[in-house]
Amino acid sequence: MHILVTGHTGFKGSWLSLLLDSLGHKVSGISLDPEPESHFVLSNIEECLVKDIRLDIRDKSALRKAFFEIYPDFVIHLAAQPLVKEGYRNPEYTYEVNVNGTLNVLHSAQESSNTIGVLVITTDKVYANSGDNNKPFSESDALGAGDPYSTSKAMADLLTQSWIENSKGPSVGIARAGNVIGGGDFGVDRLIPDLVRNTKRNQETLIRYPKAVRPWQHVLDCLNGYVKQMNSILEGNQAIFNFGPDFGQYFEVEEVANKFLEFLGTGSWKLDKDPHPHEANFLTLDSRKAAKELNWSNKYDFQESLEFTANWYRNYLDRKNLAHTSRNQVWEYLKQ
Numbered sequence: 001m002h003i004l005v006t007g008h009t010g011f012k013g014s015w016l017s018l019l020l021d022s023l024g025h026k027v028s029g030i031s032l033d034p035e036p037e038s039h040f041v042l043s044n045i046e047e048c049l050v051k052d053i054r055l056d057i058r059d060k061s062a063l064r065k066a067f068f069e070i071y072p073d074f075v076i077h078l079a080a081q082p083l084v085k086e087g088y089r090n091p092e093y094t095y096e097v098n099v100n101g102t103l104n105v106l107h108s109a110q111e112s113s114n115t116i117g118v119l120v121i122t123t124d125k126v127y128a129n130s131g132d133n134n135k136p137f138s139e140s141d142a143l144g145a146g147d148p149y150s151t152s153k154a155m156a157d158l159l160t161q162s163w164i165e166n167s168k169g170p171s172v173g174i175a176r177a178g179n180v181i182g183g184g185d186f187g188v189d190r191l192i193p194d195l196v197r198n199t200k201r202n203q204e205t206l207i208r209y210p211k212a213v214r215p216w217q218h219v220l221d222c223l224n225g226y227v228k229q230m231n232s233i234l235e236g237n238q239a240i241f242n243f244g245p246d247f248g249q250y251f252e253v254e255e256v257a258n259k260f261l262e263f264l265g266t267g268s269w270k271l272d273k274d275p276h277p278h279e280a281n282f283l284t285l286d287s288r289k290a291a292k293e294l295n296w297s298n299k300y301d302f303q304e305s306l307e308f309t310a311n312w313y314r315n316y317l318d319r320k321n322l323a324h325t326s327r328n329q330v331w332e333y334l335k336q
Contacts, residue, residue: 004024004072006057006105007079009034011185014045015326016076016223021048022063022228022330028070030055031239035242037182037203042316043326060108067115069147074230075118079107080153085189085225087149098152102159110169117171117233119224119226122157124178124244124285139240165236173233175226177243178285181311182219183326191253192260196313198268199267206272207233210254215284217245218305220333221298228294241294244285249302256306263310299336300301
């Protein structure tokens, strides 16, 4: 098929573009410009694209024109303002991109006569979370409001559910996933990117909450779930699915930092003693529905995910060919 990925210059979007290309699909993208140091640029993802269009999804007219130019069979919508802290700094922009942008994508897909399906990607942060929830969230749990980013994604999720109920056109599904790890993530205030940046600078990394428990999942495992859900949507299944790590893959931040630096072969960290805003100690998803209905499962466990990720960054630090590295990692994953 010819698949359009919105947000294709981002971390997840660039890996998804490469995965879809490796599976034999044609891939086009709509997104803002990538950061100079990003997986998209360093791995030369542009090479695998039919069309690479840069625009702001808030611009409904430009988006509609791009859809007619690309003429996609299927759309995977990842474009978003994805940062919690940026949501606090610029809530208006966050709501405009994440809510109105999603509505614009759904409208454009409906008007595109060739498009037969859309997968809207939200987040694990859409769920109503007291901050100390000690059980995984399932698809039937209530959504809630919180920080501007989380609220905007919950609004986009509800908007999409309403669209499914009330609009005609392509089949639409929703995927909810949490943070993932993998080579090429250079996001701000994220554990592994911070460890890599500071290692490159020969500095220790400050870690805020080393005892916080987080789910850990390789990016390709998450994206493989999106591909399986895409195939389900093409069969008319307009459902919601969680994609998260297995129940045993919850580890303290300090365990992850120590094991990652062991695989990387260099680097160190220390406790950040400055005050910081409260963060939920435990947040994860129940993905049994995806396992049962989509026959999806994670191929990599915690240790394999960290080793795979560290291998990519080791090549980055050694200035090796990262396009070759990323392509090989996708092929190695598909062999599983």
